[in-house]
Amino acid sequence: MKKILALSCLILSFIACKEDTKSNQTNKDVDIVNNEAFDKVLKLYHEDGLKLYPLNATSAGDNRYNDKLPNTLSNQFESDEKAYYSNYKSQVSAFNNDSLSESQRLSKAILIWECDTNLERFEFNEDLMPINQFWAQHLIIGQLASGSSSQPFKTVEDYNNWLSRLDGYLQWMNSAEEKMKEGVKAGYVLPKSLIKKVLPQLEASTTTNLDEHLFYAPVKNLPDTFSDDDKSKITEAYKDMVLNKVVPAYKKLHAYMSTDYLAAGKTESGISATPNGNEYYQHLIKRYTTTNMTADEIHQLGLSEVKRILSEMEKVKEQVGFEGDIIAFFDYVRTNKELMPYKTAEEVIAHFNRIHETMQPQLDKLFNVKPRTPFEVRRTEAFREASASAEYNPGSLDGTRPGIFYVPVPNAENYNNFSDESLFLHEAIPGHHYQISLQQENKELPDFRKTLYYSAYGEGWALYTESLGKELGLYTNPYQYFGMLSAEMHRAIRLVVDTGIHTKGWTREQAIKYSLKNEAETEASITAEIERYMAIPGQALSYKIGQLKIKELRAKAEKELGDAFNIAEFHNQILESGNMPLALLEDKINAWIANKK
Structure with missing residues (x-):
């Protein structure tokens, strides 16, 4: 998102x-x-x-x-x-x-x-580092190429449109290599650890086995309504496109990134190691948090929040009767086989659907306006599953394409579900699916605001909704409540490690170690997260900054309105005007409180 x-x-x-x-x-x-x-x-x-x-x-x-x-x-x-x-x-x-x-x-x-x-x-040279392992054009195109995302493959014209679009993408791939070469000369290069994560993503599309090639997938699902002649033409066109255009382009880019670019990769982890890095990071703070906070202010806020949440975690540890220290409890939760009951990815997906069913009766109390856009839970596509996080992809504006909650399940038997209830609230309902769908469906908004997304508002709302679990009939299990605290801790840690990496000289390993000391995620998961912050500086700050503002506004409304406070009405006020800067959101709620009084 x-x-x-x-x-x-x-x-x-x-x-x-x-x-x-x-x-x-x-x-x-x-x-x-x-x-x-x-x-x-x-x-x-x-x-x-x-x-x-x-x-x-x-x-x-x-x-x-x-x-x-x-x-x-x-x-x-x-x-x-x-x-x-x-x-x-x-x-x-x-x-x-x-x-x-x-x-x-x-x-x-x-x-x-x-x-x-x-x-x-x-003012900054973003184009000189055009590829990373988390947010980049090759990942977006890969999703579209699968035939299961927003690019339609229903008509002959649809299939031809994609071939034309890919010609543009191949030009971009060539330019990406040229920009990276320019970046090497100017000092704008990814850290080596991130380059290594991009390489298997590129290598996956160098196979000449059409049955296994992602870009050939749409041919496997040609509509029955197509004529035999159309099917034949499309099949040959896609075969030619994959073998003679896509595969050579990926091989060329992979060859460069795995040799010269990897050799030039930085050993430092933060953006401050690039020219104008500190100024760029301050720009990114403003971009993602919609505030003028400094990196030092955010770092200190993060340290304070980590301390507060740790004290809440200690209470859960005592509740379940665990006698070791909090770090030992983290390890216990990570490795508790009772929290890993699955054999297949399908069982994991079914688990999320049951969470949705459990909370359904309580949603009316907290939300009297709900989206019409359909919603689905899907497993993350195989080509990006290994390094992907759970995420929400919005539905179409007309509601014909559902909002999709993608869940990566690279190994079902090792999938730990202790944080799944808070995860569903955040990524799906009433988090991103409600916020984005209601915004898109609002006929009062001008078109440009229907798809507008500010991370501090959108991610702040999603993190805020994690705190609604008990009101929605969830968190009855202490481990799921601990999962909510862990998810909040995860976002608080981001304030510390993101600013640490990009302004205080923290290494990748130092950030991983700090996270392991303060949250119950696995080392593999934490490593992927730290590398995400390295790839997209500043974005991870938006969650906690936005959440704290919305919680502050709710507390103010509850205090000033007393018995007149209605939680569903408050949520409508937050969501009805769509995504906006936090300053405008605060003013909107203040005006609502004043009018109610």
């Missing part, structure tokens, strides 16, 4: 405007109808954005650009991006706030934030 913000003068001016609602004067926003000219600009911004980022259109279920894939590493694309954000920032800034409705002012503040943040990233 996969974006950003921070405070600007426009956001602050919006807050000032909202403060006026506390006066006894009639709020003139009530009399302002939507400015049609402004709405037209928002619509054009959205439409031009789909053309610029066609994968976003496909993900949203808009099939107009399914054959397009611009080379995002080209000079032309960078020029197009800069023009896009600069032009629309100028256009929306020209509208006076007094001419806009309250909702439009919020859209204006958000859009300007989007433009500012994206223009700011051009």
